[in-house]
Amino acid sequence: MKAYKRVWGLLLLVFFALIYLIPINARLLWQPDETRYAEISREMLQRGDWVVPHLLGLRYFEKPIAGYWFNNISQMIFGDSNFAVRFGSVFSTFVSALLVFWLANVLWHNRKTAYTATLIYLSFTLVFSIGTYSVLDPMLTLWINAAMVFSYFCLRASGNKQKALSWIALGLACGMGFMTKGFLALALPVIAVIPVVWREKRFKTLFGWGPLAVIVAVLLSLPWVLAIAHREPDYWNYFFWVENIQRFAEQDAQHKAPFWYFIPVLCLGSLPWLGLLPGSLANGWKKRVMRPELFFLLSWVLLPLIFFSIAKGKLPTYILPCFAPLALLMADYLDQLRQAGARRTLKANAIINIIFGSLAVIALVVMSGRLPFGHIRELYGPSEINRMLIGVLCFAVWALAGLLSLTQAKRWYWAAACPLVLSLLVGQALPQRIVDSKLQQQFVTNNIKLLRDSRYVLTGNVGIATSLAWVLKRSDIIMYDGKGELEYGLKYPDAVGRFISAPGFPAWLEKARLEGNVSLVVKTDDLEGNTTGLPPADSVIQSGRTELFFYKKLP
Structure with a gap:
């Protein structure tokens, strides 16, 4: 068993390095997001000002400060490099994966299931796409994941010492989340936990110990809150009304999208494990009474999803916090499938990956301009055959990994290899028109x-x-x-x-x-x-x- 644990641990580290670490310095910075966050931190270090964010020497009050601190430290360690710009996101995703592993062990006392949940989480398309991209969402997700993990301990702790430590940890996570992206980090854990509190009648615990978490969160964030209010009196007025109320609620909110917007995002983001999505959610719902931890995970997935669906402004990155509990639900469901010897769902998942990879290959070939389809706009120019072939290779490997998981049903983990080449080579597969437009x-x-x-x-x-x-x-x-x-x-x-x-x-x-x-x-x-x-x-x-x-x- 120890040898098994060492092998799985080593394989996960290798997988993480291949997907998250090796590619991030080779890709050019995407604008406006990555160059924005790179420049804000560069200017903060240059000015020696860790309180007031500036962009191009101008006050920039769209976000709080803690996410920039991550990037500041990264640039201090690794210098002005693309690796340094993205390392804050990568590190946050790594710690989120550790939280997934830890919570899986706590829930089921099964190291194999914990490894499975971690592998699924790290190979989710949305997770590795955003987790290797310099935005604040991976950092916010880290603190929300931590808050939810500690919330579970808060509701399950027995002794006063354990309860106090759990609620203090929850307060620290919420405080850091608030300083990363504002009030959203305080709202999401509460929204996700309320159904659990209601179902289990834990109101006494919530109202008795909850103030401790609030006090800790306030004490953690108060020094910076007061410092920026002193330096820039208009900061909180602008950040609260423009960046929170208008962005999420008003009719002129940024990135407006319909209510169902996140359904396809959730499906595509859960690749290469899309085949497990319906069954894992249904299994959690059916067994929610007998296994309360599944109801906790369901609430963690669905309540933030509903919250963001109601909001006017929507971006794919918003639902990243839903994927840690989804990985845990899928790992538990997969474990049940293996024990029952049920291969149909695993085969369906493999077929989905084969179809997805094959369709992507066909789409690239059709849009390459090498076939007689005059009415289709060419994606690649006449001299970009190498880029097109690299793109074809990325998705051909996706389909091949799906085929391996189909023909060797016991080797379900081949699905995790689907995005491997895509992650490594996507920068070399981008058409020049995208480079000219977004990679200045x-x-x-x-x-x-x-x-x-x-x-x-x-x-x-x-x-x-x-x-x-x-x-x-x-x-x-x-x-x-x-x-x-x-x-x-x-x-x-x-x-x-x-x-x-x-x-x-x-x-x-x-x-x-x-x-x-x-x-x-x-x-x-x-x-x-x-x-x-x-x-x-x-x-x-x-x-x-x-x-x-x-x-x-x-x-």
């Missing part, structure tokens, strides 16, 4: 000499602005004819001169060229209607939809 880091690097020689650098796109700032290591990028998410920061008096309108650009340029070279980087889409207003440049460099207009210093 390469464009900036290719033209770094001209840009570094420029006294002023302007752009009309916030994503490009953060790419420029990150590569050039300068935060004084000027916004041209568009403010985007920087609109709030540009309202402050000390931001004067950081925005130039299109009509005012010629006059501003004439004066600026007396001081030095000027570079304007734009997307051609952003210049519609304004191209004739741009003064003739000394050099124009174009790559896809991105153009650099270079103006030399006037004598």
Whole structure:
């Protein structure tokens, strides 16, 4: 048994390294998200200010501070690299996986089931996609997962010492979650636990010990809450009303989507284990009375899912906290299938992976432009055959892993290998049009000499602005004819001169060229209607939809 544990532990570590660690430095940073968070932390370290977030030297109050601290520490350790930018997300996902393993052991005292739950969690498409991407959601998910795990202990602890430690730990998790992404981290654990408290009549425990968790969360977050309120009195007004109320509830909320939006996200995100999804949820519901831990896990999956479905604004990343309990439900269901010798569900899961991988291969070939389908827009250019073949390889391996899990039903774990090559090579499979549109880091690097020689650098796109700032290591990028998410920061008096309108650009340029070279980087889409207003440049460099207009210093 010890040898079995060592082998499984080693395999999980190797799997984690292949999926999460090795690929993250090779892929360019995606904009606007990754370059934004990379630049915020770079500027915080440069300024030595760990209290007030700034982006491009402007106040940026869209999120609290703890997620940036993760990224700050990562950049302090690993430097200004793509690996450092993404390591905070990877580390958070790793700790979430440890929590899944720990809770599985507590629930079922079965190390094999715990390993299974961890493997399923780490190989979920949504988990590894977001867990290797620099956003704050993996960090928020870590604290919500921790809060839910400690909530389970809070409801099950017997002695006063155990209860106190559990509620203190819950308060710490909620406090860190609040400082990572705000009030949402406080709401989700409460929403998920209330049905359990109601069903088990634990109100006395909740109201008797709950204040301890609240006090701990307040004490943990209070120093920063007071510090930023002192430094920036408008922070909490903006963050509460704009970033919380408007984003989730109002009619003009960002990223509006229909109520059912998260259903396909949940299904696609649960690949390569989609075949287990219906049975694991149904099994949990059927056995909820006999096995209360399954009701706890169901509540953890479904209540946040319903909450986010009701909200006006929706993004796929929002339901990431639902996948830890889903992995636990699937691991328990899979264990029951193995014990019963039932192979039908496992075969169905394998067939789903074969179909998914095969359809993706067919789609790439059809959209490659190599077949006589004139009405289909080509995804890859004529010279991108290698990229197309790498994409085909990624999904062909997905289908092959599905085939192996079908022909060798006892080797169910082959399903976890489905996304292996995709994770390793997805950066090399992206079409150039996507690189030009969303991965401006390469464009900036290719033209770094001209840009570094420029006294002023302007752009009309916030994503490009953060790419420029990150590569050039300068935060004084000027916004041209568009403010985007920087609109709030540009309202402050000390931001004067950081925005130039299109009509005012010629006059501003004439004066600026007396001081030095000027570079304007734009997307051609952003210049519609304004191209004739741009003064003739000394050099124009174009790559896809991105153009650099270079103006030399006037004598």
